[in-house]
Structure formats: structure tokens, C-alpha cells
Amino acid sequence: MNCYIRATGNISPQLTAGHPPFLAGPLQEYTGTRMNCAEPDYKDLIDVKLIRRMSRIIRMGVAAATECLQEAGVSMPDAIVTGTAYGCLEDTGHFISRMVSQNEELLTPTAFIQSTHNTIGAQIGLMLKCNRYNNAFVHRGFSFESALLDAMMLLQEEEAQHVLVGGIDEITDYSHTILSRMGLYRRGHASNLDLLEQPSRGTMAGEGAAFFLVASERSATDYARLDGLATLYKPDGPAVIEQKLNSFLEANQLDFSDIDLVINGRNGDLKHDQVYDELKALQICPQVSYKQLCGEYPTSTAFAVWMAANILKSGDLPPLLAPSVAEQEKINRILIYNQYGNIHHSFVLLSAC
Amino acid sequence: MNEPVFVAGIGAISAIGNNIAENLNALLSETTGIGKMTGLDSVHRDQLPVAEVKMDHQALASLAGLPEGISRTALLSAVAAREALGSAAIPGFGKLRSGFISANSVGGMDRTEKFFIPFMENNQRGRLRDVVHHECGTVTELVADKLGIKDQVTTISTACSSSANAIFFGARLIRNGLLDVVVAGGADSLTKFTLNGFNTLMILDSALCKPFDENRKGLNLGEGAGYVVLVSEKLAATLDQKPICRLSGYCNANDAYHQTASSPDGTGSFLAMSGALQKSGLNPADISYINLHGTGTQNNDIAEGTAIKRLFDPHYPPMSSTKAYTGHTLGGCGGLEAVYSILAIREGLIYPNLRLETPMKDLPFRVQTRLQRHAAVEHVLSNSFGFGGNCTSLIFSKA
Numbered sequence: 001m002n003c004y005i006r007a008t009g010n011i012s013p014q015l016t017a018g019h020p021p022f023l024a025g026p027l028q029e030y031t032g033t034r035m036n037c038a039e040p041d042y043k044d045l046i047d048v049k050l051i052r053r054m055s056r057i058i059r060m061g062v063a064a065a066t067e068c069l070q071e072a073g074v075s076m077p078d079a080i081v082t083g084t085a086y087g088c089l090e091d092t093g094h095f096i097s098r099m100v101s102q103n104e105e106l107l108t109p110t111a112f113i114q115s116t117h118n119t120i121g122a123q124i125g126l127m128l129k130c131n132r133y134n135n136a137f138v139h140r141g142f143s144f145e146s147a148l149l150d151a152m153m154l155l156q157e158e159e160a161q162h163v164l165v166g167g168i169d170e171i172t173d174y175s176h177t178i179l180s181r182m183g184l185y186r187r188g189h190a191s192n193l194d195l196l197e198q199p200s201r202g203t204m205a206g207e208g209a210a211f212f213l214v215a216s217e218r219s220a221t222d223y224a225r226l227d228g229l230a231t232l233y234k235p236d237g238p239a240v241i242e243q244k245l246n247s248f249l250e251a252n253q254l255d256f257s258d259i260d261l262v263i264n265g266r267n268g269d270l271k272h273d274q275v276y277d278e279l280k281a282l283q284i285c286p287q288v289s290y291k292q293l294c295g296e297y298p299t300s301t302a303f304a305v306w307m308a309a310n311i312l313k314s315g316d317l318p319p320l321l322a323p324s325v326a327e328q329e330k331i332n333r334i335l336i337y338n339q340y341g342n343i344h345h346s347f348v349l350l351s352a353c
Numbered sequence: 354m355n356e357p358v359f360v361a362g363i364g365a366i367s368a369i370g371n372n373i374a375e376n377l378n379a380l381l382s383e384t385t386g387i388g389k390m391t392g393l394d395s396v397h398r399d400q401l402p403v404a405e406v407k408m409d410h411q412a413l414a415s416l417a418g419l420p421e422g423i424s425r426t427a428l429l430s431a432v433a434a435r436e437a438l439g440s441a442a443i444p445g446f447g448k449l450r451s452g453f454i455s456a457n458s459v460g461g462m463d464r465t466e467k468f469f470i471p472f473m474e475n476n477q478r479g480r481l482r483d484v485v486h487h488e489c490g491t492v493t494e495l496v497a498d499k500l501g502i503k504d505q506v507t508t509i510s511t512a513c514s515s516s517a518n519a520i521f522f523g524a525r526l527i528r529n530g531l532l533d534v535v536v537a538g539g540a541d542s543l544t545k546f547t548l549n550g551f552n553t554l555m556i557l558d559s560a561l562c563k564p565f566d567e568n569r570k571g572l573n574l575g576e577g578a579g580y581v582v583l584v585s586e587k588l589a590a591t592l593d594q595k596p597i598c599r600l601s602g603y604c605n606a607n608d609a610y611h612q613t614a615s616s617p618d619g620t621g622s623f624l625a626m627s628g629a630l631q632k633s634g635l636n637p638a639d640i641s642y643i644n645l646h647g648t649g650t651q652n653n654d655i656a657e658g659t660a661i662k663r664l665f666d667p668h669y670p671p672m673s674s675t676k677a678y679t680g681h682t683l684g685g686c687g688g689l690e691a692v693y694s695i696l697a698i699r700e701g702l703i704y705p706n707l708r709l710e711t712p713m714k715d716l717p718f719r720v721q722t723r724l725q726r727h728a729a730v731e732h733v734l735s736n737s738f739g740f741g742g743n744c745t746s747l748i749f750s751k752a
Contacts (some may be wrong), residue, residue: 023688080607085488085490086488087489087510095546095549095550096465096466096469096546097469098472099466099545099546099549100466100469100470100473101473103396104395104396104397104545104549105396105552107549107552108553109550109553109554111613112546112549112550112553112554113554113613113740114612115550116458116510116740116741117458117489117510117511117512118510118511118611118740118741119741120608121741121744122612122740122741122743123612125607125609125741125742126609126610126611126612126742128609129609130607130609131606131607131609131620131621131624132509132606133605133606133607133609134605134606134741134742134743135509135511135518135605135743136509136510136511137507137508137509137510138460138488138490138508138509138510139489139490139493139506139507139508140488140490140491140494142490142506142507143490145514146507146508150522153525153526153529156354156529157354157525157528157529158698174476177470177476177484178481181477181481182481182485193534231505233497233503233504233506234503235499259715266412276561278721298506332484343494
């Protein structure tokens with residue numbers, strides 16, 4: 001199967017919107033437990049009349065998708081596939097809180113209409129007048145991975161030549177309060193600058209919208225080639241994860257020595273990161289982490305894919321990541337390993353092209 | 354990549370029955386499941402009829418074999434998915450590469466909306482166990498774990514076309530050689546969130562809905578679940594039971610017209626239906642029956658009807674909407690109606706479109722009003738269209 005990443009669009013807590021030089025700095029610092037996106041001026045990307053009606057996640061998603069399509073020079077993709085674990089939380093929270101406080105009376109439809117999980121993909125389709133395939137995956141830590149699998153299958157089936165695929169999630173006040181009560185985040189002082197260096201209980205919440213235009217045909221400006229994807233649901237211990245990883249690499253005719261860089265999903269939570277410590281086989285590979293940049297959220301693998309695509313395009317680690325890895329040769333092959341809550345594990349393999 | 358995918362089992366729960374046999378009986382006796390709201394605790398209970406599964410939460414949990422504290426959507430999903438897998442009776446299931454691809458529209462919203470009452474007063478209040486299953490994917494995982502499925506577990510949510518998309522994504526996982534067997538479909542329980550949402554859009558009928566009637570006033574919401582067990586050709590050949598039918602065609606298209614309304618000419622519906630026909634290699638004249646999306650709203654029925662006219666004129670197959678029986682089960686309807694379409698093939702049935710009085714004046718065809726038994730049903734087209742312009746059509750064909 002051929003699947004090339006032709007273009008990207010990424011709105012994240014770092015300065016990534018608008019395709020500035022790749023993670024050239026400065027690193028955006030967040031204290032507390034919430035890393036919100038550094039949002040661009042949407043007027044350059046979305047019709048002003050539409051912006052007003054859109055909630056934050058819809059703006060972020062539509063803007064990231066627009067940046068991606070503009071970079072690709074593709075005005076009409078053959079398919080639009082989105083992944084979001086939580087969906088449009090702001091609109092959902094808005095409608096449900098009004099419903100409760102007004103005892104189901106005098107409600108207005110806008111928030112309800114925009115609360116459905118397919119809203120972002122639908123809005124992109126509507127904006128482009130794209131009548132083609134449009135799908136939305138909403139499966140927790142597999143939401144983006146499922147969307148990516150769908151995109152890869154569409155290319156393989158020759159149902160599509162260009163697929164727009166993205167992962168999007170947002171933090172809202174309600175969701176942050178609830179997830180904090182569930183014990184996901186640090187108590188007391190936290191900063192993303194030392195999140196991983198000083199592991200403790202809990203992590204920091206993140207969010208983001210990262211889109212990719214994947215194509216079956218190679219072009220001169222591709223970022224990288226997407227070679228494979230594997231997911232593992234609720235594995236029963238490190239041996240099972242290692243077995244899956246081995247068979248995944250074997251299926252791609254690779255072994256660990258072929259991997260120039262591993263991007264891991266460490267998030268600074270001791271219990272969460274133990275899973276990475278226990279995966280001994282990967283320890284021989286040079287590694288970098290990414291959640292100090294974007295925080296923890298169920299579709300963060302999309303941020304990691306964006307990072308991998310950019311590293312492979314340049315062949316080098318960017319200034320913001322370089323200190324953690326010794327001087328090395330050109331990076332040709334990257335393995336992303338992320339896991340969410342030790343329930344959803346995923347491997348994504350990419351190579352330079 | 355184009356090997357046939359077979360249906361080896363089916364399961365359903367809806368307002369007209371808690372299993373396949375009960376659903377079939379109600380379809381044959383022309384008994385609607387829509388009536389006065391009794392289970393859902395809403396201020397609209399006396400104004401808005403709904404199609405509730407006729408079991409309280411406790412009884413449903415007991416039937417599902419799951420704790421009472423979890424979302425009703427997970428309970429409905431578990432009951433129907435388990436029936437589907439049981440009826441497929443696949444030997445050595447545990448050794449096969451299996452998937453559970455499920456759909457729902459609002460996850461565990463029925464619990465979340467309970468949580469929000471104390472939470473709105475004080476954000477440190479509300480029991481967290483009422484909100485842990487809020488995510489759509491969590492509902493799927495409760496059922497996947499119950500079924501013992503791990504290889505591929507995912508959730509699709511494209512509003513009212515969700516479970517039709519889940520079924521065809523499942524078929525593609527088989528065709529791409531990733532899985533041998535997939536349980537696919539979807540579920541939704543009634544929630545105050547969706548009831549009030551649809552109510553603000555003013556598309557709920559305060560009487561029993563009348564799909565494809567000139568004087569239709571809107572839809573009635575329902576709850577339920579429907580699942581199919583899809584198997585590869587290779588696996589089908591090893592089974593003792595002959596497959597019920599094949600999934601021969603599918604297509605997902607987008608109307609790209611409006612977030613909630615369908616385009617007047619039903620562009621998305623037309624593209625979904627014609628794309629599914631193309632995929633199956635069939636002509637419009639080959640279709641024996643259309644299970645319509647037919648919600649009973651002004652907008653859906655004229656858009657869908659117009660698209661059917663464009664595609665089928667002048668030779669219309671029999672068609673009906675079974676939502677007059679079950680209400681609109683949202684994320685569940687694609688699965689439930691896939692099951693009814695498969696039953697139409699298995700039993701040789703054309704279902705009546707209940708309560709039709711005046712056929713729509715702007716359409717040149719009439720929907721089926723009488724139950725037809727012993728019909729030669731070879732190919733059934735099942736439509737599911739949703740918010741966001743998401744339109745999906747499936748075609749089931751005799752094996």
C-alpha cells in the first residue's frame with residue numbers, strides 16, 4: 001500500500017498554526033494543568049460570517065483542515081475522515097447546562113445542532129461542497145487511529161486518491177473539572193517544561209487539531225510515507241505489547257535496528273509511563289517524547305504523526321527536541337508508540353520519501 | 354478486495370420487541386411500538402410520544418448481564434450484539450480475528466444528563482460513575498468486553514447514518530484482510546438531550562409519525578439496537594449454517610448542503626443510493642425492496658423521495674419506512690433497519706408503511722401500505738441519512 005503525507009495543518013498548544021519553521025521555538029510554557037491551543041487568527045482561514053457561529057473545536061478543526069488543503073493545493077479531497085474522542089464538548093455542555101437550568105424549556109437549537117460528533121467533518125464538507133465519503137470515528141484513544149486506518153484503506157481500495165484525515169479534541173471548563181476530579185492531572189504546581197523530567201501522579205491536559213492530506217501517489221513535496229498502523233486494545237501486560245510490536249515490525253520487514261527514532265507518548269504520570277519503561281525491546285532505539293508540547297488527550301497521536309512527518313521531511317530533529325537525543329545520522333524511519341490509559345495502544349510507522 | 358461479505362447472524366432490540374422473533378412478530382402483526390413516554394423522565398412526557406423499549410432499566414440490565422449503573426445505550430447494544438453473535442453460532446470464535454464496530458450518537462448521555470443536575474449546582478458534586486461512560490467509545494467497549502472481542506474495537510458517530518457506516522466499515526475490514534468476523538451495528542437509548550434537541554428543531558410530531566404521508570408532521574424518537582455478524586467468504590464456507598445473505602453494496606456520500614437540512618433534490622441520498630448500486634453491480638430494476646430512511650419530517654421525506662424518483666423512475670420497487678413501528682432510533686437505526694432488510698430477504702417480506710393516509714402529492718410513487726408475504730426479495734436497499742449531510746445506503750442480497 002502506498003500512503004504519502006502530502007500536507008499537514010496543525011493547531012496545537014505550540015506555535016504550529018500557519019506552518020512556521022518546524023518547532024523552532026520558543027517553546028510555549030503552560031503552568032497549571034491545562035494546555036490550550038495557541039489559536040491563529042481565523043479570519044485568514046475561515047469566512048468571518050461562519051467563524052461567529054462556530055464553537056472553538058469547530059474553528060480549530062476547520063482551520064487546521066483548511067491549512068492542510070491549502071498546503072496540498074487540493075481543493076476537493078475524495079474523502080474526509082475525522083477522529084475525535086469527546087466531540088464538540090463546548091456545544092454539548094452548553095445545551096445540557098441550559099436544559100438542566102431551564103428545566104427543558106425555551107431552548108434554542110444551535111448548540112444541539114453543532115454538538116453532533118460529525119460536525120467538524122460535516123462543516124469541512126459543507127465549506128468545500130464535497131459530496132464524497134465523510135466519516136467520523138469517536139473511539140477514545142483510538143479515534144484518530146481508526147480515522148487513519150479508514151483513510152489508508154480508502155487509498156488501498158482505490159476508492160480515493162486524496163483523503164483529508166484529522167484528529168481533534170478540545171478542553172472545556174466542564175470537561176477539565178470532571179477529568180480533574182477523576183484524578184487524571186497533577187495536583188499543585190505543574191509546568192509542561194519539566195512535566196516529563198519530574199514524573200509524578202497525573203499529567204497535564206492537552207488539546208489540538210491536526211489534519212493530513214494523504215495520497216496514494218507520490219509527489220515532490222511529500223512529508224513522509226505512512227508505512228503502517230497497528231492498534232492494541234487492553235493488552236494483558238508488556239509481553240503482549242512486545243509481541244504485537246514484533247509482529248508489526250516483521251510485517252513491515254523491519255527490526256528494531258532499522259528504527260532511527262521512536263516517538264513515545266510519555267506524559268509524566270508515573271503509572272502511565274511505567275508502561276513505556278516495561279517495553280524493554282524499544283529501549284535500544286533513540287527516543288523523543290511529545291506530550292510536553294501538546295499535553296495529554298485521546299487524539300494526541302495526530303500531533304505525534306505531525307511531528308514525525310516534519311522530522312522526516314527535514315531529516316533532523318528540531319531545536320525544541322534536539323537536546324534529548326545525541327547527535328545522529330539522518331532520520332529515515334520513525335516509529336510512534338502511544339498509549340492512552342493503558343487501554344489504547346498504537347504503533348504508527350513512517351519513513352522518509 | 355472485492356470478495357463477498359456474508360451475514361451470518363442478526364440481533365435486535367427495539368420498541369417492538371426485545372429480540373429478533375419479537376421484532377418479526379410485531380412487523381407481521383403491524384403493531385407499532387410508539388406511545389406515551391413512560392421510562393424517560395422528561396417534562397415533555399405528555400406532549401411527545403416516543404418508541405421505548407418495553408423494559409425498565411433494571412430488567413434490561415439483568416437481560417444484558419451488565420450492571421444497572423451504566424448507560425442504557427450500552428445495555429441495548431449488549432442485548433442485540435449478543436443475540437447476533439449467538440445466532441451466528443461460529444465455532445472457535447475466540448481463535449478468529451474478530452472486531453466489534455459499533456455506533457451511537459451520544460454515548461452515555463442518559464447518565465451524563467443525570468450527573469449534570471447536581472454538577473450544575475456545585476461542580477464538585479455529581480457521582481463520577483454517572484459520567485465515566487459519557488464517551489461514545491466507552492459504550493462500545495463495555496459491550497466488546499462482554500463479547501470478548503479485542504482485535505478491532507471502534508465506534509462511528511455520523512448522527513443518524515452512524516450504524517450503517519459501522520456495518521460497511523466492518524465489511525471493509527474483512528475485505529482488506531484484517532479480520533475474519535465482525536459484529537457491526539449500533540444503538541441509542543432515549544435521552545432528554547436528544548429529545549430536547551430535536552424538539553428545538555421543531556421536527557417532532559406530537560402524534561404518531563406518518564412517514565411519506567402528505568400530512569406528515571415530523572418524527573418520533575425511539576430507542577433500540579441492531580447488529581449483524583459479518584463473515585469473510587472463507588469463514589462462511591466453513592460454517593454449518595448457511596449465511597442469511599450478503600452485504601453486496603454500500604456507499605457513503607455527503608449532501609454538503611446544510612448542517613441539519615437535506616438539499617431539496619436529495620443530492621446526498623441520490624449519491625449514496627446510486628453509489629451502493631454501482632458497488633453491488635446492480636441496476637435500479639434489480640432492487641426488490643427499499644427500506645426508506647423515512648423519518649416523517651417534511652424535509653427528509655421529500656428529499657429522499659426526490660432522489661428515489663431521479664434514480665428509479667419510472668419503475669419503482671416496493672418501499673416503506675419501518676420508523677412508523679420503531680420511531681427514529683438515531684445511531685441505532687442503520688443497524689436496526691439493516692436487520693429488518695435482512696429479515697425481508699430471509700422471510701420473503703415487504704413491510705407496510707403504517708398509518709399512511711394521503712400519499713405525498715409531489716412524488717409519482719406510493720409507498721407500500723400492506724404487508725406482503727411470500728414476496729421474492731432478492732436485493733434490499735436500506736437508507737440511513739443524517740445530520741451533517743451524512744448519507745449512507747447499504748444493499749443486502751440473497752446469498
